[in-house]
Amino acid sequence: xxxxxxxxxxxxxxxxxxxxxxxxxxxxxxxxxxxxxxxxxxxxxxxxxxxxxxxxxxxxxxxxxxxxxxxxxxxxxxxxxxxxxxxxxxxxxxxxxxxxxxxxxxxxxxxxxxxxxxxxxxxxxxxxxxxxxxxxxxxxxxxxxxxxxxxxxxxxxxxxxxxxxxxxxxxxxxxxxxxxxxxxxxxxxxxxxxxxxxxxxxxxxxxxxxxxxxxxxxxxxxxxxxxxxxxxxxxxxxxxxxxxxxxxxxxxxxxxxxxxxxxxxxxxxxxxxxxxxxxxxxxxxxxxxxxxxxxxxxxxxxxxxxxxx
Numbered sequence: 001x002x003x004x005x006x007x008x009x010x011x012x013x014x015x016x017x018x019x020x021x022x023x024x025x026x027x028x029x030x031x032x033x034x035x036x037x038x039x040x041x042x043x044x045x046x047x048x049x050x051x052x053x054x055x056x057x058x059x060x061x062x063x064x065x066x067x068x069x070x071x072x073x074x075x076x077x078x079x080x081x082x083x084x085x086x087x088x089x090x091x092x093x094x095x096x097x098x099x100x101x102x103x104x105x106x107x108x109x110x111x112x113x114x115x116x117x118x119x120x121x122x123x124x125x126x127x128x129x130x131x132x133x134x135x136x137x138x139x140x141x142x143x144x145x146x147x148x149x150x151x152x153x154x155x156x157x158x159x160x161x162x163x164x165x166x167x168x169x170x171x172x173x174x175x176x177x178x179x180x181x182x183x184x185x186x187x188x189x190x191x192x193x194x195x196x197x198x199x200x201x202x203x204x205x206x207x208x209x210x211x212x213x214x215x216x217x218x219x220x221x222x223x224x225x226x227x228x229x230x231x232x233x234x235x236x237x238x239x240x241x242x243x244x245x246x247x248x249x250x251x252x253x254x255x256x257x258x259x260x261x262x263x264x265x266x267x268x269x270x271x272x273x274x275x276x277x278x279x280x281x282x283x284x285x286x287x288x289x290x291x292x293x294x295x296x297x298x299x300x301x302x303x304x305x306x307x308x309x
Contacts, residue, residue: 006028006086008030029059266278
């Protein structure tokens, strides 16, 4: 079975390896190189590096519409295209190129969490479980038929980053099963129940801004879900303070954003619902992460002061 793979980040690598092991991987399509770090130098994405190391042809179309992606796919006459975190919606002409269409490895149990950041939002919203879906792609945003699914529990201390690391190999294993069944003509398909759909949109920096009117549990879920980016952050004296580690406490809160206590145990901040969020490790603007007692040594906070104002 001739396979073309479309994907970009590290999440895609175990899935790429499955494509190469199960079928004949004839081409890899990734997004263009992007500037990375303070230098701003363009850097090849992980999927491109993986393919070049193995002597596979790589395509990086700037645009996917007006027949450009379809033309790139057509050069490989694929039986199927496998898509994992490619980052773009495929147009109809591209979807029609492979004999068996395009299979997407999506990091949620569709129709839940359609969109660009399903693992991050699963943690941020306090889900107890999520999983991986192999979906037959159509022109919508993760609206195609389900071909195969597997669930996965979410640990109490999970972050968006750690959950993605777990879902990637699960997706690779599930894809191997799907491709073998597809080749035998045994891969079933089930329409999604669109009435149950939820969205997991692309993250923005503002998603990380702490809204202390939420409960401390909600804030800690978001902090973990948005690790490593955009993280959780607030402001103190007009400067950004990132929150790397914290502990939600059930009671004792007053006005949201008010500092209740600041000392060796941490910085206790009042949150919604009468809850308290104890900040344990923070990062001042322009500095490295540090325990809160070290931060307080240079930035004393007193009860009654406010964060985020």
